[in-house]
Amino acid sequence: MTLTGTPVASPWREARRQLERAAETLALDDGLHRMLAVPRRTIEVAVPIRCDDGTVRTFLGVRVQHSTTRGPAKGGLRYHPDVTVEEVKALAMWMTWKCAVVDIPYGGGKGAIVCDPAELSLGERERMTRRYASEIAPLIGPDRDILAPDMNTGEREMAWIMDTYSSVAGHPVGASVTGKPVIVGGSGPRRAATASGVVVCLREAVRIAGLRGPVRVAVSGYGNVGRLVAELLADDPEIAVVGIADVAGARYAADGLPIAAIGAELDAGTPLAEVPFGEPMPRDALLEADCDVLVPCAVSGVLDEHNAERVRARIVVEGANGPTTELADELLAASGVTVVPDILANAGGVVVSYYEWVQALQAMPWSDEEVATRLEGRMAAAFGQVRALALEYDVSLRRAALCLAVRRVADAHLARGLYP
């Protein structure tokens, strides 16, 4: 359905179908296409731990390295009771394309432990994380495969993995993971990285569409990504954030909402739907509200065949992974709405992860300003390259982003040749 994490019936089948379409557009050699359709490595490991009650439980751990053609594999680690090996393969392939779109020297990977993290004590969680890391240690590391947080994992797990990997290696290896705590080399600006990338894409899309200010923006989903998108836009006199929504409701004001004052209310514990600014609105009505740009930053599949034709925005910038279903994508295109796809729009997080890895390898921290400037330049460049390809092939930005990524990986493979 989309490139990054939409809960489709079979994400792996979907991922290969997307590759097939890109291969068609690019007239890719059949052998090369078949090679890209298979992960380089799929590693399954047993993760036994001693539980707090003295019993031993064994979890299934997975790490998939879809590609290492452009650099080491890179991708998150998720903990979820329903995650499958096939799903991890799809997520790893999508990471390959995401890294290639923004032209960072990585392949793609993804990992998972099939577990219900809510059932685990902190100690059990730590033992499980460390045992998993030690099981896959020979196949990961700064030059092989770099882990990062994903669903139900965060800084804490990354610190444990870095520590376990370093203990096995016999020396500190900060570049073995990204998304670690700042105190051990994590990146301060990482928190805002995804939102900053979304904002760069939004500004580029607005500029190209020739929209005149104040451009009216609605942000659906007000968590890590959405709230920061709104806050980053709030000071721009050319932009008015007219609507915001979270899972419980929305607020709307045609002439713009006071985003800083709303932030203060939220921090004081007022639910978003009850902040005393703008008018209340049902959550999903915001998707169809009067605005120029819609930025879905919540969950997948919010734009579907039932509401796509009622979207009034001229531009949709996908902060979330997979907010637009395939049918909705077609309907939006038919009504002339430009969709900046997730694979490009929310790649700021992985770009700043890459910078974190570079800083660890250099043993030289950069200033926050340097990270921000480099991120902005890279995102704007990627946007321009995707757009150029969309014009060249006369396809949507979504198809163009995938084609750009597949072409980069294919060209790198052709340059390196096939061993032996």
Ligand SMILES: NC(=O)c1ccc[n+]([C@@H]2O[C@H](COP(=O)([O-])OP(=O)(O)OC[C@H]3O[C@@H](n4cnc5c(N)ncnc54)[C@H](O)[C@@H]3O)[C@@H](O)[C@H]2O)c1
């Ligand atoms: N956090 C990152 O760095 C990052 C990076 C890449 C992609 N993403 C994607 O961005 C999306 C949001 O991630 P996040 O970290 O901000 O999550 P989050 O949990 O911090 O925030 C999600 C927000 O969406 C709201 N929400 C939930 N369902 C909604 C609905 N149906 N309509 C409107 N709002 C709804 C929640 O109330 C919350 O405000 C996800 O799709 C995630 O995969 C996040």
